[in-house]
Amino acid sequence: MVHGPVSSLYGPNAVSGVINIITKESGEDTYGSGTAVFGPDTRMISARGGIELNEKLAIEITGSLEHRKKFEETYYDPTRGDYLPFDSVNFSTGNSTDRFPSPDESLDKQTANLNVYYQNRSVDLTFSGGFNSNHAIYPLDAGLSVTDYSNESFNVGLGGKVGDFSIEASYLRGVQGLTGDVEERFYNYENTNLYVDYNWQLSEKVSLRPALSYQSVFADDEEYTIEQGLSGTFNGKGRIDNFAPSLKVDYKPTENLRIILGGRSEFYNYPEDPVFSYQGIVNYSLNEDNILRFVTGKSFSGSFLSNTLLNNVNQLSAANGAVNVELTLNGNRNLDLLNKTLYEIGYRGRFANSNVVLDVALFTQHFQDFNTNVIKTPSSFTFTPPFSLDIAQEIRFENLPLSVRQHGVTLALQANVLD
Numbered sequence: 286m287v288h289g290p291v292s293s294l295y296g297p298n299a300v301s302g303v304i305n306i307i308t309k310e311s312g313e314d315t316y317g318s319g320t321a322v323f324g325p326d327t328r329m330i331s332a333r334g335g336i337e338l339n340e341k342l343a344i345e346i347t348g349s350l351e352h353r354k355k356f357e358e359t360y361y362d363p364t365r366g367d368y369l370p371f372d373s374v375n376f377s378t379g380n381s382t383d384r385f386p387s388p389d390e391s392l393d394k395q396t397a398n399l400n401v402y403y404q405n406r407s408v409d410l411t412f413s414g415g416f417n418s419n420h421a422i423y424p425l426d427a428g429l430s431v432t433d434y435s436n437e438s439f440n441v442g443l444g445g446k447v448g449d450f451s452i453e454a455s456y457l458r459g460v461q462g463l464t465g466d467v468e469e470r471f472y473n474y475e476n477t478n479l480y481v482d483y484n485w486q487l488s489e490k491v492s493l494r495p496a497l498s499y500q501s502v503f504a505d506d507e508e509y510t511i512e513q514g515l516s517g518t519f520n521g522k523g524r525i526d527n528f529a530p531s532l533k534v535d536y537k538p539t540e541n542l543r544i545i546l547g548g549r550s551e552f553y554n555y556p557e558d559p560v561f562s563y564q565g566i567v568n569y570s571l572n573e574d575n576i577l578r579f580v581t582g583k584s585f586s587g588s589f590l591s592n593t594l595l596n597n598v599n600q601l602s603a604a605n606g607a608v609n610v611e612l613t614l615n616g617n618r619n620l621d622l623l624n625k626t627l628y629e630i631g632y633r634g635r636f637a638n639s640n641v642v643l644d645v646a647l648f649t650q651h652f653q654d655f656n657t658n659v660i661k662t663p664s665s666f667t668f669t670p671p672f673s674l675d676i677a678q679e680i681r682f683e684n685l686p687l688s689v690r691q692h693g694v695t696l697a698l699q700a701n702v703l704d
Contacts, residue, residue, distance in 0.1 A: 326354040343402040353392040355422065360388070360431070384465040385433045387420065394419035410445035417459075433465035453480040469517035472506035494533040501526045504590050516598045523594035527587070528552045541570040551585065555593050555618040560585045562624075574635040586623040592616055592656060592682045608674045614658065615681040621654040640701035646694065653688040 317334035328351070335345035359368040364375045371381065371388045387393070398415035416439045423434035438459025444452060457476040464470040482496030503524045510517035531549035538544070545566040552559045564582030571577065595616035631646035661679045 326356060328352045341403055341405050345400040345402070346398070347400075348397045349395070351392060351394040353390070355389055355391045358389075360385075383467045385422075386466050387433070390420070391422045392419065394421070407448050408446070410443065410447070413440075413442045413444075415440050432463065435462035435465075436460070449484045449486075451480075451482050451484070453478065463518060468513060469506075469510050469515035471509045472504050472518055473508075474505075475501075475503040477501040477503075490537050492535045494535070496531045496533075498529040498531070499527070500529075500587075502590060504594065518597055519590075519594055520596045520598070523590070524554070525588050525590065525593060526554045543568045547582075553588050555588055556620055556622070558621075560622060560624070576633045578629075578631045578633070580629040580631070581627060583624060583626045588620070588622065590616075592620060593618055595682070609676065611675070611677045613677075613679045615661075615679065617656075617682040620656050620682060621684050623652065623654050623656065626651045642699045644695075644697040644699070648695070649690070649692045651688060651690050655685045655687050655689075656682050657685060659683040659685075 314337045315335070317332070319332040320330070322329040329349070330351075331347070331349040333345070333347045335343060337343040357368075358370070360371050360374045361367070362369050362374045371385070374381065381388070395418045396415065398413065401412040403410045403412075418437045420433065420435045422431050424431050436459060438457055440455060440457040442453075442455035444454070446452075455476075455478045458474070460471060460473055462471045477500070479499040480496065482494050485493040485495070487493060501524060503522070504519055505522040506517045506519045507521060509515070510520050529549055529551045531547065534544075534546045536544045536546075543566075545564075545568075547564045549562050550559055551562070562582070562584045564584075565580070567579045569577045593616045595614055597614040599610075599612040599614070627648060627650040629646055629648040631644065633642065633644045635642050658680050659682070661681045661683075
């Protein structure tokens with residue numbers, strides 16, 4: 286269990302906590318496994334195989350296919366407030382075939398991955414590569430209850446340890462479709478991540494872990510919008526970069542006391558002002574079965590493409606062109622990032638000579654700098670005789686004058702009844 290805001294230790298968007306997944310490697314030189322599930326509306330097939338070439342080198346390949354049909358045949362029509370057969374739904378823009386090219390399917394997904402493991406006394410590295418393709422019914426598009434969402438991507442990565450250095454590097458590139466086959470709702474994207482840290486053991490009591498991180502996300506829909514004379518999601522190219530140095534200090538002055546301090550400065554191109562997240566943890570062992578802890582920290586969410594770079598113009602017409610509506614949806618490159626500050630006092634104890642563990646925590650936390658899309662300009666009306674009405678309005682992401690405070694107590698009781 287990880288307590289408190291931890292982006293100072295684990296990067297942006299680890300606002301409330303992180304999940305640590307530990308996998309177990311096969312002990313065989315050559316191995317393979319597969320799973321197949323078939324039902325009236327579902328088909329799932331997955332396979333995994335690997336081979337250990339020698340003491341230092343191993344290869345693993347995985348793949349999966351998944352197909353699910355919709356359990357509900359009707360679609361919700363927001364203009365009528367009812368569920369209707371697909372051919373009867375009123376779509377505000379585009380046509381039903383473009384928006385939902387496979388209206389009876391809820392998911393169609395294929396994946397393939399390759400992992401190469403290399404290990405010797407001082408080096409433990411994993412090279413990975415993969416491909417992903419999926420189409421899914423997804424609650425995403427404004428003005429619709431659901432949309433047909435698609436993504437095709439490939440990725441490569443390198444991670445592991447070289448001596449006392451830990452490194453992570455990855456590159457992801459793909460094409461994303463937000464609304465079926467509607468061309469102007471596609472965009473190309475790239476994600477780049479680089480991370481390196483050094484475990485510096487100063488003494489038996491003190492260790493330092495300085496780290497550097499670089500993250501970049503890029504989106505480009507020009508070939509689907511500007512070059513086609515259409516208006517889409519971004520209508521151009523945009524990039525969000527994040528550079529972040531950080532430092533973690535682990536200090537154990539006595540056998541019973543441990544202090545962990547972490548700090549991370551983050552520099553974005555949008556927004557321009559840097560932010561600083563931190564976390565402090567103090568653990569004190571009263572004895573082998575009873576531990577007290579104090580946690581405090583502040584963390585920030587990341588900067589997101591849609592909130593920052595959205596540049597979408599929707600033009601709607603009604604009554605044979607007599608009424609024209611232009612609705613502009615814009616991101617905001619100067620948004621303050623959502624952040625959370627936490628204070629917590631906790632106790633964990635094991636009842637004497639038993640397998641029952643009690644965990645109690647008293648906490649208070651404060652959230653601020655929420656953001657949402659806000660109407661920036663009143664609707665403007667232009668009337669042209671004999672009868673032509675033009676309506677224009679801008680909606681933009683803005684921070685809200687809103688903060689949320691939460692005070693609470695958590696109580697967890699764990700018991701292992703098998704031992």
